[in-house]
Amino acid sequence: MWIRTSAIALAVALLAGCASSNSNDDFDTSLYAGKPVESLTSAEPPKSEEEALARGDMALANKDIDLALYEYLRSLTFSNAKHKDKTLYTVGKIHQTKPDLVLAERAFKASLQENPDNVGALEELGALYSRSGRTDEGMSYFIKAINADLIRLKLTPDLTQETISTERIAKLEYDSMSPDGAYNGLGVLYDVKGEHELAQSLFVDAIEINNNNLDAIINLGYSYYMSQDYAKAMVYTKAALNRDNDNEKALNNLALVYLSQGQVRQALNVFSRHLSPPEALNNVGYFLILQGKAEQAIPYLQQAIDKNPTYYEVANKNLERALSMVRQGASGSSITIQ
Incomplete structure (x- = not known):
């Protein structure tokens, strides 16, 4: 009788050990890069997705990036996990801060496998590809991000590279949760192509979504400079400097506007605010x-x-x-x- 009871107890213990290992230790190592995981924590494994996410949030608040990454990845191992796409998006953002753009791209793509309409992941991939010179892919993901946002707003996601126009952009609906980064990023790509009016419409939308988007304000001023509307270029560039009077990009743009208007001394004074005299x-x-x-x-x-x-x-x-x-x-x- 004692032998049988002991055997049952041992089997239960082994099964419990296997269940704990499967749900908490078999996380996706292909999305982790940091300190050895055994050195990160001695706490008991989390018992649910919510507990793992809470631990990750606390570690992130304490600026323990590797522990946060580990806990977020452990949250994905639970079979009933409900927040995988959002968690993978967060994992991607963490890798961006390291920066590890290869793992960031991998995490954002994994997020889209869980939810193809994750606006944040689409927006970040658009920015990542645009910065690396893969502008066609960047444009595609920015447009996908805007379409996914239209789906969130229960509208028709019908924006394409073929149908995009100043008129179409003017009719787009958005709210404070819409991806201002996608509008701004798409505006930059069209500005580079010389389609300044279309770019300006996109920058205006980005600013209306988030009036603290300093990049969009600076880019709008520069777009007006590129289209030789120096009065508007001056207005928006000075508006950017009112928010951040040491912003080098805005200072350079302001100097360019002055030079275009023949005001060389003013341009020199602006450059001198953040450069040495010979520079x-x-x-x-x-x-x-x-x-x-x-x-x-x-x-x-x-x-x-x-x-x-x-x-x-x-x-x-x-x-x-x-x-x-x-x-x-x-x-x-x-x-x-x-």
Whole structure:
């Protein structure tokens, strides 16, 4: 009788051990990169998806990134897990902060396998591919993110690269939860293609969704600069600087607007707010070259060299370029930005 009872108890213990291992230890190691997992925690394994997620949230709040990642991945092992796509999206965002873009991409794609309409994962893949030069894929994912948001709003997801237009964008519906990053990212891609009016419509939507989207405000100002609407470019660029007066991108854009209006001294003052004197002088000369004003660029480049003759090799190269253009009577329109 004792032997039989002991055998049953041993079998139950083994089964319990197997169940614990299967639900909590067999997490997807292909989505983990960090400290050895055995060094992360000595606590009992979580008993549910909710407990694992709560542990992950607490670890993330304490800036223990590896532990947070481990706990989020353990939450995925429960057969009744209900939040897999959102958890995988969070895992992707964690990998972005490391940064480990390979694992971030893998996590976002895994999120889409769980839910093809996860707006956040679609938006992040659009940004990831756009930044890496895969612009066609980036555009595709941004549009998918907007369509997935339309589904969330119970509207028809009918936006495509073939049907997108300024008029179509103006009719899109959105709310404060809509993916302003997708609108902004798509705007950048169309701005690069020279479709400035369409890009501006997308930037406006991004700002209306989230009026704290500083990138969209800066990009809208730059788009107006690119389309030679300098008055609007000035308005939006200064609006960006009112929110962040040290933003280098906005400062550079403001200087470009001043140069385009012939206000060279103001442009130099703006560059000088975040650059050393020789760098600011070189920038003025360089952008004057790009605007076909090589002769006007020469004194600024000479001043840059005078302030730092041994170090400032870039100014020397730009001066040689400007002098060559003046001799040849070149317009400067074919100069390539480095």
